[in-house]
Amino acid sequence: MSERRRVKQTRSLDERMAEQAAKLKEQASQLPAGKERDDLLRRARIAETGSHISDWLNSPGLQAPE
Numbered sequence: 001m002s003e004r005r006r007v008k009q010t011r012s013l014d015e016r017m018a019e020q021a022a023k024l025k026e027q028a029s030q031l032p033a034g035k036e037r038d039d040l041l042r043r044a045r046i047a048e049t050g051s052h053i054s055d056w057l058n059s060p061g062l063q064a065p066e
Helices: 013-029 035-057
Strands: none
16 A cells, blocks of 8 residues: 655645635636636635635634633
8 A cells, every 4th residue: 555645735725725716717817708717717716715714714713712
């Protein structure tokens, strides 16, 4: 059985998701209206939502009780 490769992330999940959303929006802006553009915009919205959820989960208001 092969060993799992481990990758040390240098940027936070939030940063990576926001960057992915920006790239997808840029790609979509270069396409004419249609299914492919809609799919890219949908993926960008999903990445932005994930980024917002990550921010929310890491907010100081959600600290565990002592």
